[in-house]
Amino acid sequence: MLVGDSGVGKTCLLVRFKDGAFLAGTFISTVGIDFRNKVLDVDGMKVKLQIWDTAGQERFRSVTHAYYRDAHALLLLYDVSNKASFDNIQAWLSEIQEHAHRDVVLMLLGNKVDSTQEREVKREDGEKLAKEYGLPFMETSAKTGLNVDLAFTAIAKELKQRSTMVPSEPRFQLHDYVKKEGRGGSCCRP
Numbered sequence: 219m220l221v222g223d224s225g226v227g228k229t230c231l232l233v234r235f236k237d238g239a240f241l242a243g244t245f246i247s248t249v250g251i252d253f254r255n256k257v258l259d260v261d262g263m264k265v266k267l268q269i270w271d272t273a274g275q276e277r278f279r280s281v282t283h284a285y286y287r288d289a290h291a292l293l294l295l296y297d298v299s300n301k302a303s304f305d306n307i308q309a310w311l312s313e314i315q316e317h318a319h320r321d322v323v324l325m326l327l328g329n330k331v332d333s334t335q336e337r338e339v340k341r342e343d344g345e346k347l348a349k350e351y352g353l354p355f356m357e358t359s360a361k362t363g364l365n366v367d368l369a370f371t372a373i374a375k376e377l378k379q380r381s382t383m384v385p386s387e388p389r390f391q392l393h394d395y396v397k398k399e400g401r402g403g404s405c406c407r408p
C-alpha cells in the first residue's frame with residue numbers, strides 16, 4: 219500500500235512501476251483508493267503484488283484507514299521538493315502504528331529526486347529519519363524511474379521470504395538489500 223501526503227507522487231510511482239511511464243502535466247488527485255497488480259519474478263518464483271494506491275487528502279483518511287489492517291507492506295512517501303510532506307512523516311508513522319499490522323513491512327521513500335533545483339529535503343535528513351525509526355530508505359523518481367523497480371523488488375523479496383520462511387533459515391534483510399542495490403554507492407544517491 220502506498221501512503222503519504224497528497225501530491226508526493228504515489229500514483230505516479232505506481233504507474234512508473236506498472237507501465238514504465240510517467241504521468242506528466244495535470245495532477246489528478248486519487249479519490250479514495252485504487253489498486254493495480256503486477257507479477258514479479260523473484261529469485262525464480264512468481265510473486266503477485268497487489269498494490270493499493272491511497273488518496274493522500276485528509277478527507278479520505280477514514281476510507282484508507284480501513285485498508286491498513288490487511289496490508290502486508292507499506293511504502294511511505296514524501297516529496298523531496300516539499301518540506302511539509304517530510305515534516306508530516308511522523309504523523310503518518312503514528313497512523314501506521316495505530317491502524318496497520320505490527321509486522322507490516324515498511325519502507326520510507328523520498329520521491330521527486332529529479333527536482334534537484336527545488337529540493338527542500340536533504341538526502342541526509344531522509345536517511346536520519348529512517349535510521350531513527352529503523353526503516354529502510356531510498357530516494358526515488360517516478361519521472362526518471364530512479365530506484366522505483368528496486369523499491370518494489372525489495373518489498374517483494376521481503377514478502378516472499380516471509381511467506382516461505384522456515385524458522386531456522388537466515389532471513390532476507392530488506393535493509394541490507396536496499397543498501398547494496400541502491401545506485402551510486404551509499405544508498406540510492408541519484
Ligand SMILES: Nc1nc2c(ncn2[C@@H]2O[C@H](COP(=O)(O)OP(=O)(O)OP(=O)(O)O)[C@@H](O)[C@H]2O)c(=O)[nH]1
Pocket residue numbers: 222223224225226227228229230231241242243244245246247248249272273274275329330331332333358359360361362
Ligand atoms: N518532478 C517530478 N514530479 C512528479 C514525480 N512524481 C509525481 N510527480 C508529479 O507530482 C504530482 C502529483 O503526483 P501524484 O502521483 O498524482 O500524487 P499522489 O501522491 O498520488 O497524490 P494524491 O492522489 O492526491 O494522494 C503530479 O503533477 C506528478 O506529475 C517525480 O518523481 N518527479
